[in-house]
Amino acid sequence: xxxxxxxxDRRIVNELQGxxxxxxxxxxxxxxxxxxxxxxxxxxxxxxxxxxRLSRFAPMFNAERLGGAVCLCAMAVxxxxxxxxxxxxxxxxxxxxxxxxxxxxxxWFVLASEKPERIDETAAEIEAETGLEVFLMPKLEEYFxxxxxxx
Amino acid sequence: MLxxxxxxxxxxxxxxxxxxxxPYRAVAETVGAAPEEVMSRLRRMADQGIVRRIGAVPNHYxxxxxxxxxxxxxxxxxxxxxxxxxxxxxxxVSHCYRRPRHLPHWPYNLFAMVHGGGRAEVAEKVAAIxxxxxxDARAHEVLYSTRILxxxxxxxxx
Numbered sequence: 001x002x003x004x005x006x007x008x009d010r011r012i013v014n015e016l017q018g019x020x021x022x023x024x025x026x027x028x029x030x031x032x033x034x035x036x037x038x039x040x041x042x043x044x045x046x047x048x049x050x051x052x053r054l055s056r057f058a059p060m061f062n063a064e065r066l067g068g069a070v071c072l073c074a075m076a077v078x079x080x081x082x083x084x085x086x087x088x089x090x091x092x093x094x095x096x097x098x099x100x101x102x103x104x105x106x107x108w109f110v111l112a113s114e115k116p117e118r119i120d121e122t123a124a125e126i127e128a129e130t131g132l133e134v135f136l137m138p139k140l141e142e143y144f145x146x147x148x149x150x151x
Numbered sequence: 152m153l154x155x156x157x158x159x160x161x162x163x164x165x166x167x168x169x170x171x172x173x174p175y176r177a178v179a180e181t182v183g184a185a186p187e188e189v190m191s192r193l194r195r196m197a198d199q200g201i202v203r204r205i206g207a208v209p210n211h212y213x214x215x216x217x218x219x220x221x222x223x224x225x226x227x228x229x230x231x232x233x234x235x236x237x238x239x240x241x242x243x244v245s246h247c248y249r250r251p252r253h254l255p256h257w258p259y260n261l262f263a264m265v266h267g268g269g270r271a272e273v274a275e276k277v278a279a280i281x282x283x284x285x286x287d288a289r290a291h292e293v294l295y296s297t298r299i300l301x302x303x304x305x306x307x308x309x
Contacts, residue, residue: 144239
């Protein structure tokens with residue numbers, strides 16, 4: 001976990017997690033607020049993305065409002081079958097993320113599709129393939145989706 | 152909903168804005184529209200909540216926040232919205248949602264993703280939530296991730 005970046009990188013990460021302007025020269029406008037010049041800001045963002053400290057520098061879209069659907073799902077997978085089941089689950093294009101977690105419900109994945117009906121269909125396919133129950137945990141209400149990683 | 156040009160704009164920007172002085176002009180060239188049109192559509196999508204925000208998307212792991220604990224809480228249904236807003240306002244919580252219970256296996260209705268530089272730090276933060284919720288938290292657990300099995304994210308096609 002080497003987090004060796006300077007105060008300017010830190011300000012870029014902390015202050016540009018939102019609010020990037022939509023205008024002809026947005027990097028110049030954002031740079032002015034950070035006391036940088038445009039070229040320096042562009043170069044530093046490029047480096048932060050290239051070395052993986054930023055996943056990307058981009059608009060973050062709300063998948064549901066794009067007309068699609070997203071649903072968190074959980075399964076209780078016997079340890080001996082875990083890798084085989086992970087392979088079966090991950091083979092579905094609708095599976096956007098999949099995490100192993102320490103719990104009786106030990107596999108947590110997110111189904112995402114532009115076609116909302118594919119959520120239930122994919123869950124049913126996974127149940128048929130694995131013989132295991134898929135617990136659907138859709139978001140019922142959202143209280144915050146964060147933009148406040150401080151570094 | 153989105154028309155064809157909106158979809159092309161989403162597809163052209165979701166992986167990253169061009170790192171050039173006039174990024175929206177570059178996007179406009181990719182999607183075959185005028186720069187002003189691309190900018191006005193992005194502003195409209197932001198107003199409609201289709202664009203949550205534009206900017207840096209941090210990689211928690213690479214930034215040293217290498218423990219993530221999914222804290223899950225059983226709180227009374229009539230209080231979940233008020234409590235969820237308080238938990239979601241904490242600076243170390245990145246996502247906070249109400250989700251359905253699956254009794255008897257799963258009694259939890261409030262999920263809060265807690266990030267920290269290690270499990271001890273996550274545990275301290277969860278303790279702060281426990282204290283804040285008091286007796287309204289009837290039970291809770293923290294599920295630590297041990298492996299990423301897949302991470303591609305949602306991608307829409309143009």
